[in-house]
Amino acid sequence: MERPGAMQDRGHGRLDRMGALGESNLKRARHTIPPHSLAFNHTRKDPIAKFVILNKLEAWETGHETEAVSISPSDGRRAGFTIIELLIVVAIIGILAGLVFGSLPAIRERSMASKRGADLRQIVVAMVTFSQDNGGYFPVSGGAIPYGATDPQTGQPGWQEQIEPYIENNRRLFAGPEPEKTGTGNFRSAYFSGSSAGYLEALENGTTPLFQPVKAVKIQYPSRYILAGEIRRANFQVLDADPDNFTQEPAFDGGTEKRAVALAFADGHIGKFYTFDPGSMMLTYAVENP
Numbered sequence: 001m002e003r004p005g006a007m008q009d010r011g012h013g014r015l016d017r018m019g020a021l022g023e024s025n026l027k028r029a030r031h032t033i034p035p036h037s038l039a040f041n042h043t044r045k046d047p048i049a050k051f052v053i054l055n056k057l058e059a060w061e062t063g064h065e066t067e068a069v070s071i072s073p074s075d076g077r078r079a080g081f082t083i084i085e086l087l088i089v090v091a092i093i094g095i096l097a098g099l100v101f102g103s104l105p106a107i108r109e110r111s112m113a114s115k116r117g118a119d120l121r122q123i124v125v126a127m128v129t130f131s132q133d134n135g136g137y138f139p140v141s142g143g144a145i146p147y148g149a150t151d152p153q154t155g156q157p158g159w160q161e162q163i164e165p166y167i168e169n170n171r172r173l174f175a176g177p178e179p180e181k182t183g184t185g186n187f188r189s190a191y192f193s194g195s196s197a198g199y200l201e202a203l204e205n206g207t208t209p210l211f212q213p214v215k216a217v218k219i220q221y222p223s224r225y226i227l228a229g230e231i232r233r234a235n236f237q238v239l240d241a242d243p244d245n246f247t248q249e250p251a252f253d254g255g256t257e258k259r260a261v262a263l264a265f266a267d268g269h270i271g272k273f274y275t276f277d278p279g280s281m282m283l284t285y286a287v288e289n290p
Contacts, residue, residue, distance in 0.1 A: 113262065113272070115177035116190075116230050120264040122173060123191060123228050126166035128268075131216050138227070139163055140213035141195040141244035144237055147171075147186045151242070153209040158242025159193045174241075176230070182239055192236075192243040192250040194226040196283040199246045211246075220286040222266035229263040245283065252276050 081089075131138050139159035142151025150157050160174050167173055176190025197219065198212035219225045231250045237243045243250060251261045252275055260272035263281065271280070 112177040116262045117270045119173055120228055120262055120270055122167055124264045124268055126163040129166050130163050136216045137213040141193050141242050142211045144240040145242040146239055147241040154211050160241050188238055189243045190231055192229055192231050192245055194228055195244045196246060197285045200284050218285045219266050224282045225266040226263050226281055227266045230261050232261045
């Protein structure tokens with residue numbers, strides 16, 4: 001009579017032989033299947049590749065050879081892009097490009113506006129420092145004075161040359177964010193001096209010459225008095241290195257551009273305006289109805 005454990009031992013032996021046979025067949029499959037017959041033989045998790053390997057194993061186990069299954073991208077996978085997909089990509093790129101290029105003018109204008117404000121702040125600081133060194137008077141303006149010349153009535157150069165030592169002689173500062181050279185080789189002025197109060201007071205009192213400097217202590221409302229500003233008026237005193245607002249309005253009168261103008265006030269703040277606003281700006285020392 002066969003002992004009870006003998007049948008179990010034979011069962012284990014049979015399983016061991018089957019396992020060895022399976023491993024042997026798997027090794028044969030790895031070394032026998034031509035690499036070119038599997039388009040995806042490097043992807044272990046590819047279900048099509050698994051199908052091919054199982055097909056070969058089944059053939060070896062049954063003893064019948066079968067033809068290698070050739071898998072090409074056209075059988076189960078799609079290569080490249082369709083025309084519709086390419087058109088969609090091109091359309092998206094076009095939309096993004098339109099958004100970027102469409103915003104460039106606005107970005108450029110904001111950058112130039114920031115530069116104008118920074119220029120005017122330096123000009124105001126230079127004017128105030130000049131006044132502290134000259135008995136409280138801001139630089140005097142005269143007639144049309146080119147660079148290097150002096151006014152016959154005041155005996156002084158233009159206000160820009162007067163404050164150049166206070167801006168490290170950076171004459172280009174007065175040309176603004178878009179410097180434009182004149183026929184003389186100098187830059188066209190982008191900013192004017194608010195010298196109107198001294199001129200209007202001299203005109204009212206009959207003082208001569210009319211070109212009188214503005215005295216800081218006489219300005220009753222510094223937050224409203226225009227001390228300097230951006231020139232928007234077209235062709236305003238092109239060759240003048242001493243642009244002012246004596247008898248003309250350089251910021252608004254005859255302006256063709258539809259954008260805000262930067263103005264600097266005697267208290268140091270910078271504002272942007274489209275038109276002259278009597279309620280927030282003034283050209284004289286005092287007003288009747290503040």
